[in-house]
Amino acid sequence: MTDNSPDKSLESWIWDAACSIRGAKDAAKYKEFILPLIFAKRLCDVFDDELSRIAKEVGSRAKAFKLVKHDKKLVRFYLPIEPKNPDDAVWSVIRTLSDRIGEQLTTHLRSIADAKPLLKGIIDRVDFNATTHGQRDIDDDRLSNLIEAISAKRLGLADVDADIIGRSYEYLIRKFAEGSGQSAGEFYTPGEVGMIMALIMDPQPGMTASDPTCGSASLLIKCELALEEKMRASGRLPSPSGKGAGSESRTDKGTGGHFPSPSGRGAGGEGMKSYARLKLYGQESKPGTWAMGSKPTHRVSWRTIGLASFLSRVAQNTGDDLGGSAETYRRPLCFGIVIHVR
Numbered sequence: 337m338t339d340n341s342p343d344k345s346l347e348s349w350i351w352d353a354a355c356s357i358r359g360a361k362d363a364a365k366y367k368e369f370i371l372p373l374i375f376a377k378r379l380c381d382v383f384d385d386e387l388s389r390i391a392k393e394v395g396s397r398a399k400a401f402k403l404v405k406h407d408k409k410l411v412r413f414y415l416p417i418e419p420k421n422p423d424d425a426v427w428s429v430i431r432t433l434s435d436r437i438g439e440q441l442t443t444h445l446r447s448i449a450d451a452k453p454l455l456k457g458i459i460d461r462v463d464f465n466a467t468t469h470g471q472r473d474i475d476d477d478r479l480s481n482l483i484e485a486i487s488a489k490r491l492g493l494a495d496v497d498a499d500i501i502g503r504s505y506e507y508l509i510r511k512f513a514e515g516s517g518q519s520a521g522e523f524y525t526p527g528e529v530g531m532i533m534a535l536i537m538d539p540q541p542g543m544t545a546s547d548p549t550c551g552s553a554s555l556l557i558k559c560e561l562a563l564e565e566k567m568r569a570s571g572r573l574p575s576p577s578g579k580g581a582g583s584e585s586r587t588d589k590g591t592g593g594h595f596p597s598p599s600g601r602g603a604g605g606e607g608m609k610s611y612a613r614l615k616l617y618g619q620e621s622k623p624g625t626w627a628m629g630s631k632p633t634h635r636v637s638w639r640t641i642g643l644a645s646f647l648s649r650v651a652q653n654t655g656d657d658l659g660g661s662a663e664t665y666r667r668p669l670c671f672g673i674v675i676h677v678r
Contacts, residue, residue, distance in 0.1 A: 346500075349489045350374075350507055356481035357474060367508040369474055372462050373486050374504050376445055379415060379459075380427035381492040386411040387426070398422040416451045417444060431487050437476040438465035441483075502554065530555050534562035541567075542612035550618030560614050567611050 353374075354366045390400040390410060401422050408414040417429050425431075433440050441464045449460040466473045474482075491500055506527070525533075537559060539545065545559045567573040 353485040356485040378491040534558040544615040546617040556616045
């Protein structure tokens with residue numbers, strides 16, 4: 337199985353990907369093509385990691401593919417993509433596309449979403465074979481270059497941060513905002529600023545946080561992270577290694593991240609006290625941004641609700657109706673989101 341280099345920096349890797357389709361679309365829209373492919377690459381490489389783990393136990397990747405097809409619970413998630421040579425990387429199926437690339441790529445991404453409904457509306461939003469006024473939005477030559485550029489970096493469990501998609505999204509927004517003479521702050525809040533805001537808010541256990549223009553919801557999630565740090569400092573939550581107070585970490589099957597259970601009761605952590613998680617509510621009008629935010633991760637799960645229900649929940653938990661009725665905030669394609677950080 338061919339390995340890709342993990343050494344290239346995130347920024348140079350994404351920039352190379354963006355340059356590979358330069359001129360195909362307005363630069364600000366590059367992320368619409370790049371991010372789904374980065375997401376797909378991450379899924380393929382993590383699935384590869386899972387197959388290789390099983391192959392060590394059963395003797396070959398060919399047997400691992402057969403076992404996983406029969407029992408999909410053996411892996412974190414199942415991808416309906418299999419190379420002709422089982423020893424090849426799963427991503428090689430996409431990397432070696434040579435004919436009708438846009439059409440076949442779109443079919444593969446939609447098959448992944450069909451296999452894992454949580455990804456519907458996220459990984460399958462873009463039609464890579466779409467045309468405008470009879471002309472392809474991104475032709476097969478540029479698409480092939482983009483796939484090759486993304487292939488330059490391996491995105492497996494041990495290769496990159498768990499938040500590789502979010503970091504890629506932020507980089508693309510910042511880079512192209514600066515390139516167009518605009519401030520990146522108009523489009524997203526830098527992670528460092530978001531954490532400072534969360535610390536200033538000083539969230540307490542059981543509180544409710546709501547953001548009526550949440551984007552990818554990073555600010556809301558940082559509130560929960562700030563609370564976790566406070567609980568960890570007070571001894572009410574084990575250390576990230578899971579070794580605080582005798583507690584072992586548990587593995588989440590979503591992305592393979594290791595983290596202690598909130599109650600701290602994992603294998604010997606009975607002495608740890610539990611605390612009430614924050615109640616997080618978000619609203620976003622742009623479906624593309626919402627889709628990036630609603631990607632399933634090992635820490636976050638999402639549930640989309642109607643806008644009126646969203647406002648009702650916020651009012652119920654905070655006594656704040658956000659300054660108006662549901663109609664005040666009703667916008668086309670507006671999503672209300674309930675966020676659970678585990």
